[in-house]
Amino acid sequence: MPDNAQYFPQMIVPTGHVEPVARRIRAFLAGRTLFDTVRAVYVWEWPGYPQYCVPAEDFTEGVLVDEDHTQKLSLGVARRHGLRIGEAARPGSARLWTEEVPPGLAGTVRIDWAAPDAWFEEDEQVFVHPRSPYTRVDALRSSRTVRVELDGEVLAEAPSTVMVFETGLPTRYYLDRLHTDLTRLVPSDTVTACPYKGTTSAYWSATTKAGSHADIAWSYDFPTRQLAPIAGLVAFYNEQADIFLDGRALPRPAPVKRTAARRPA
Known part of the structure; x- marks a missing residue:
């Protein structure tokens, strides 16, 4: 086979797949902690790469602001929230999964990647989107x-x-x-x-x-x-x-x- 004629295809993870994240995940806004968890899960809302979902109870008290709006999304029903720390606010940037969702997702929150100022896996900053465990x-x-x-x-x-x-x-x-x-x-x-x-x-x-x-x-x-x-x-x-x-x-x-x-x- 000629060099570079083919390359390893990306593993196609099915939409809705959920699995534990074996890493400590943190996010920060305005210099303060939004959440610090070792219980995050990956969820594939589309095949290319996963998102983090974090148990609601692992968020810093008071940072999740319920916006009293329920949405039916592709993976199930979610309640829309905003984020607030001091004067820093990110309205409409969080979704609390409630029902009709894949196993392991209920009670977790997925926040828009751009909402925090920084994300960390353990003590290393992560950029753009979560790193897929199936990408090398x-x-x-x-x-x-x-x-x-x-x-x-x-x-x-x-x-x-x-x-x-x-x-x-x-x-x-x-x-x-x-x-x-x-x-x-x-x-x-x-x-x-x-x-x-x-x-x-x-x-x-x-x-x-x-x-x-x-x-x-x-x-x-x-x-x-x-x-x-x-x-x-x-x-x-x-x-x-x-x-x-x-x-x-x-x-x-x-x-x-x-x-x-x-x-x-």
């Missing part, structure tokens, strides 16, 4: 050569790489900037975030004789601890560029949806 991400150093071309023009050529294998995604090839032609790349203000790798520190677009290509390369200067080998390296979307591994052209994978945001002006 490995960063492996490799002495295999990598060349990146765009419209037939070489953007990078490296004698080694850090290969990132992430469940459900194509293999990514992170290259030393010394072996990347940064004169061909133009900085962009795009930022993307990943719960497994962290938040990007740079994005670049490229222009060739054939045209412009937005946000084709990126870098993490301060990735998560588990992905430390990619710090400061540059990767290219192999959905958009031609990548040659040990001189062999890799097939382009199907485009992957990105989670993006803009840098503050």
